[in-house]
Amino acid sequence: MIKIKENIDLTPFNTFRLKQAAEFFVIVKNVQDLRAAIIWAKENKQPIFILGGGSNILISQKIKGLVIKNEIKGMEIIDKNDDYALVEGKGGESWTKFVNFTVNQGLYGLENLFLIYGTVGAAPIQNIGAYGVELKDVFYHLKAINLKTGHEKIFSAADCLFAYRDSIFKNKLKGKYFIYSVVVKLSRKPNFKLTYAPLKTELAKRKITEPCLRDIVNVITDIRNSKLPNPGVLPNAGSYFKNIEISERKFKSLLKKYPEMPYFQSDNKKIKIPSGWLIEQAGFKGKRFGKVSMYEKQALILVNHGGAQAKDILALAEKVKKAVNKKFGVDLVEEVRVI
Ligand SMILES: Cc1cc2nc3c(=O)[nH]c(=O)nc-3n(C[C@H](O)[C@H](O)[C@H](O)COP(=O)(O)OP(=O)(O)OC[C@H]3O[C@@H](n4cnc5c(N)ncnc54)[C@H](O)[C@@H]3O)c2cc1C
Structure with a gap:
């Protein structure tokens, strides 16, 4: 009832x-x-x-x-062979508990995504990602319920149209389906993704040359805790903006002016620039405006120092967007969903 x-x-x-x-x-x-x-x-x-x-x-x-x-919870291994296991998480399950479960089962693939807030059911919405891995890399399928008809439908990875912090559920099917469960296909043999610089550096610092799953989880935990504000202490919603993706041409013209600008190659032949760097260069890192600021350790995160209203957050976001556009001629795009 x-x-x-x-x-x-x-x-x-x-x-x-x-x-x-x-x-x-x-x-x-x-x-x-x-x-x-x-x-x-x-x-x-x-x-x-x-x-x-x-x-x-x-x-x-x-x-x-x-x-x-x-709050529909639960997770289990639904199939496995010598190489892979399929693991299903119900949509209302905590994402972090789900990753922890897979790590405890000795399954490889989700460890870099440890400690991302929220639920399993929301993970496909923006194709969550961190430290060189995105959900789409291990995604098998999801079950969703049509909110109009009540019918259940299975979506394959191709159906979801995953892209950087994006999927069909943020576009054509926005608000149309309830994601009931997500199935991931994980390897039973080590296949770490350690290309992301901060992860590599931290492992080297700890002299870990042959990491196990727990090593990765521990390193990710420490990196995240040192850089990201805990919403229980400083309310926030993670990265407020996405990293920007620009054409090769725009990139070259910016690099001429800012040779120290960090960048990395995107899947779709575009160049990704960390928006946190742009915001920092525009002078907003750690700068407080009343009850809100761009976080002092990571300029991409907008934090509420207590008692802020949505209009305070939206006003700061607008200021940041204007300043970044003025300095670099690029447009920041919200990662957070504004309702
Ligand atoms: C400190 C911090 C760090 C973060 N770090 C990262 C990071 O590294 N990488 C990253 O990608 N994200 C990160 N995030 C963002 C966030 O954790 C993810 O986007 C997460 O997937 C949101 O899950 P949620 O359950 O809280 O979704 P909600 O905020 O509740 O919902 C988000 C959207 O999904 C929809 N939705 C939620 N559940 C369902 C469902 N079952 N079916 C259909 N629609 C649904 C909602 O309607 C809404 O549109 C971070 C957030 C915080 C606070």
């Missing part, structure tokens, strides 16, 4: 800790709850918004309609 509540404060349900309400709110713990919630929304002609851990959203106003908080 589900319990639809009215006018619920969402402060505890978003990592920016913004005080906004949901017109209607329900927590679902199994597929029956979910189906009942979908039927309720249909009968009452209410739109649906799916909420995971609230770690990639900026709620700028009351959310109209029914907010469905996904």
Whole structure:
């Protein structure tokens, strides 16, 4: 039996800790709850918004309609052979617990994505990535439920149209499906991705030449804890902007002017420039504007020092975008979903 509540404060349900309400709110713990919630929304002609851990959203106003908080949990190995295992995580499961489970099973592929906030079900939405790995690298398929018809559909990697911090669920199918579970295909033999510079440097510093899975998890934990603000202490939603991708031509003209500019090759033949560097060069790193600032250790993260409202965050984001455009002639794009 589900319990639809009215006018619920969402402060505890978003990592920016913004005080906004949901017109209607329900927590679902199994597929029956979910189906009942979908039927309720249909009968009452209410739109649906799916909420995971609230770690990639900026709620700028009351959310109209029914907010469905996904707490459908569980994870298991559903198939394996000598080389691979297929592991399924239910959408409401904690992403970090899911990665930890795969590491404990001695499975290779998700270790670089340890300690990313949020739920398994949200991971495909922006094709989460960190330290040289993206979800798409190990993605097998996902099961989703159409919010209009209630029908279940399996999406392959090709169906999801994954790209850098992007998928079909941020575009054509935005808000149309509830991601019920995600299956990843992990290797049973070591195949580490250690190309990302900070990871390589840290392993070398610790004199680890033949790492095991736990070594990688420990190093990632330490790097993340040293660089990223804990939303429990300093509310934030991770990177506010995506890194920018520019053409070879634009890149060359910028490099002439800024020879020290960091960059790396993108999958799609474009050049990726760390937006944190652009923001820092524009003078915003650690600079505080009232209750908000761009984080002192990582300029890409916008933090709420307490009591900020969505308008304070949006105003700073706008200032940063303008300044970066003025200095470099490029446009920053939000990674956080503004609601
Ligand atoms: C400190 C910090 C560090 C971070 N580091 C990284 C990082 O390294 N790499 C990275 O990629 N991200 C990072 N993030 C962003 C965030 O953790 C991820 O985007 C995460 O996948 C969001 O999960 P969530 O459950 O909190 O999603 P939410 O914020 O609840 O939702 C995000 C979007 O997904 C939709 N959604 C959520 N669940 C479902 C579902 N089951 N079905 C359909 N739609 C759904 C929501 O409607 C919303 O549009 C970081 C965030 C923080 C706070």
